[in-house]
Amino acid sequence: MQITLKDIARMADVAESTVSRALNDKPGVGRETKLKILKIAKENNYRPNQLARGLAAKKTNMIAVIMAEMDSPGNIEIVKSIEKAADEKGYQIILCNTNNQEDKEESYLSLLESNQVDGAIFIGGKLVGSHLLRASFSQDNRIVLVNRLAEENFFTSVLTDYSQGIYQAVEHLVEENFKKIALVCGSRDDLIEEEKISGYKNALRDSGLDLNQELIFSTANDRQAGYNVFLEIIEGDVIPDAFISTRELTTIGLVEAIKMGGYFIPDDFAVVGYGDNILTSVIDPPLTVLSEPVEELGKSSLEFLLKLINDNLDSQQIKVLTPELIIRESSISKYN
Amino acid sequence: MQITLKDIARMADVAESTVSRALNDKPGVGRETKLKILKIAKENNYRPNQLARGLAAKKTNMIAVIMAEMDSPGNIEIVKSIEKAADEKGYQIILCNTNNQEDKEESYLSLLESNQVDGAIFIGGKLVGSHLLRASFSQDNRIVLVNRLAEENFFTSVLTDYSQGIYQAVEHLVEENFKKIALVCGSRDDLIEEEKISGYKNALRDSGLDLNQELIFSTANDRQAGYNVFLEIIEGDVIPDAFISTRELTTIGLVEAIKMGGYFIPDDFAVVGYGDNILTSVIDPPLTVLSEPVEELGKSSLEFLLKLINDNLDSQQIKVLTPELIIRESSISKYN
DNA sequence: TTGTATGCGTTATCAC
């Protein structure tokens, strides 16, 4: 059995409250007694019961990080960044994976509603549903969204400016003399995907290129989907000369399909992928990518959340970060 | 503020204990009252405070998964498998990343010692230190190790049989007529690495090949280390014709270095890598790998842990799983 | 500076 405050109090021959104060570095305890208490605690390897502590103090120093997809290296990087920042502030994180299932999201949400965590960060995923909104209201808005939109602009969020990112990508491809640029994104009823499309359209317009709706493709975000979409495309009427693939796993599959089909990158098709991480960097040829500001996304989201928690700041804040276009071989025209 | 048992009791005009029984599906509460209570709870979106519940019941239905490295896709797969199994059993997981730092491991261990979780699974990492041993003793051995060894064979564990895996890999390479097979593994004072070396030695002996200590290389498990070790090797006295790389990230770097050096796989060097996942599968040419039984590692570790927790089973168990050799292009000799 | 008393929200052990 674990040793408790009461045990220490008995051993040190003081009151429990004194022990509590000593252990928590609170004022109002004599130097002598404090040292004695700390010594005893250490000797007996005392660990405060966090459940009891949380119950009494209404604070657990834990936050939930709820991610829609664990397969994405970019998301993992964001988590690592959050964890690093949290560690520095004395918080621990609980990592939860919803696998894009709404019911799991709701179940993890109860971590917050049942006071097991002081706040929650949501990474990615579809449009925010009603349960999240409700929870946010009832839980003093101790929620931060990363790369996720809500219909009502209500949540404190840290977002990647996909529109601007895609715009840069198109611009670059146009400079490289590619004319028929395909966009591979996600479901069109997802607001974030609409944002990408809007960046794509704007860039085409500003470059004087015609928009061809047939060059916009919506797929799931996995490798197979990326693979399949290419097969579909080369069977189609309009054959692009360049691809902008806006998610990591799709990018992987797309590149595979191109190579498997006997085509060459960038000679037959230029490719701009998404995410600058170990996965995309392993691909041959070296891939031009939109680099997601993963480090900053994580750091900022945690900072926002701690503000919400500690300052009871309930005014919502939004930070928008622009991805960086990292140009490598896969998008360099051989004719330039 | 969140609604509590007491509130519901008041609304339903019954005692708190009755509400508790009703909500927990315990016997001893009338059908009528039970329905009434459940209705009120639902209407008010009641969520039991898990801290209080855990404190009173001495059970949180949460387990900690403490991993040494989040960068490894194989480890992520193990976690996903654990999470899936846990979900089915009504457990949630807390995912912790130690980054191979002993102090972080110790701090996360306090999740267990402070009763925030019912048990813990450790994935990977160096030899088990004294703090883990101590914790295991004081916490009724509610600890399971995955791919991790302890000096004293004391912990319930699920292990990959690296020795057997490497043995198969050597055997295969020998069949393909490779003669100078290099082994790239981790630090030699790690027991797991010694196991790999032992499989390597046994296979060489059984194949009638000479052992050359200069063909065994110890590196860190990251990409750069894999890259560097190849540079070092081709500067060396003994040039191998095949590599067995026993960790994912090292494998990535090694392959990169080979290709960067202008060499061809498998013509100049055959390669057997580690881990059958998205990362290794993206590599060109298709990589022969030792496929880690990630799914089973996760599932079994959770089952073991639940047994330890619920059955108070303190007899230690060990399960050993053999990796599967998946043969692809990178290890096929052009002369066969 | 220190001790006493109370409460945090639940579960569990008694009575009735």
Add this chain to the structure above:
DNA sequence: GTGATAACGCATACAA
């Protein structure tokens, strides 16, 4: 079947 009541381990307001 139901209701008091005492834990669970800690924090804190207040009294001393």
